[in-house]
Amino acid sequence: MREIQAADLTKAVRDLCIDANYNLPEDVVQCFRDSLEIEESDTGKAIFNELLENAEIARTEKVPYCQDTGFAILYVDLGQDVHVVGGDFNQALEEGVRQGYADGYLRKSIVRHGLDRKNTGDNTPCLSHVHLVPGERVEITIVPKGGGSENMSRINMMKPSDGKEGVKDFVVETIREAGPNPCPPLVVGVGIGGTFDYCAYLAKKAIFRGIGTRSSKPIDRELEEELLELCNNLGIGPAGYGGRITVLDVHVESFPCHIASLPVAVNTQCHAARHKTVTL
Ligand code: SF4
Incomplete structure (x- = not known):
């Protein structure tokens, strides 16, 4: 012992x-750099430059x-x-x-x-x-x-017959309705299954999986890729000023659920996608 x-x-x-709070994770900073190359809007590019500068100032001057x-x-x-x-x-x-x-x-x-x-x-x-x-x-x-992004999160006890298309519609509508409020570009965590409370837990866990990583479950991996494209077709863009990159990534976590249920939660995480881990 x-x-x-x-x-x-x-x-x-x-x-x-x-x-x-001082140091954004490297996967987030690298995603800002990569997104700068992909973003089509000049304003969107300017926002990514601001985010990178902000991250550098926070890191070097030791401020949030x-x-x-x-x-x-x-x-x-x-x-x-x-x-x-x-x-x-x-x-x-x-x-x-x-x-x-x-x-x-x-x-x-x-x-x-x-x-x-x-x-x-x-x-x-x-x-x-x-x-x-x-x-x-x-x-x-x-x-x-952050509270601003948390406030735009949603939970939905869907019908099993809503299926994959219903889940996709719910996630995309959640991001569309959120618009600029959760401080995009976002990391979107989606929890599917379990119970009312457990799907929300799954959605939050999903937001701090490394950006660019995919679920090991083929059904969730496919959904992540489809949702990433659909969300980035919304045109909300960095900081909500319009553009190609509305979300940095979509992560899906799933769990078995009751035959009568299809609980789905969407946890929106802002561009301040902070998380740090230590092992003792
Ligand atoms: S960037 Fe995130 S933490 Fe900062 S105000 Fe927006 S939602 Fe809150």
Whole structure:
């Protein structure tokens, strides 16, 4: 049994909060560079140049890439042969977020209740998904999720008879209706199957899979490619000023579902497609 100090978890989460907000992942930056070559609109090209410059300024001057530094969403793969000592596991994660958002001068964006709107003051609570995995490894991924793009996400309990064409229509309509609001170009996460809540979980997981990677399931891979083309035919373009590139990629994650159900969720992720992972 491997022992891990709660304080080491806190430090790891603190550093992840800052790293994710200052440094866009390389797959996202590379996709901006590639998109610059493909984009047909002059305004769209100018936007990609701005995004690349913004990413470089954030990296070198150690400032957040965007003023909305997001809801801290954590995915933890916790080895079943790990024993966390010296403190409470959940509190260690929360404390890491608290320290990261304070030390990194990141905006505090969480209110304690959806109706009274009082800011919690330290960007907690975070939202953590913990999965037990074999072995002694602890892997933590952070996704600081912006509110503007989250607000344009949709869920739909579709009829099984809606099938593939129904799913495609729902995803494309979601992106069309979102227009410039979620800060395109987007990474679109699509969750298919499971239950009402689980398809939303799948859609969020899909947004931080590496840009350009495809599902290992042929049915989902084919859907990703078709949706990528359909979404990029919408003409919304970078920052919504029109152009070829409305979405950087579409990722589909699926799970078995009930014979009577076809749950589908679309999680829209803005161009600030931040995520960082560390293994302890
Ligand atoms: S949606 Fe994304 S790019 Fe737009 S303000 Fe929020 S974090 Fe920033």
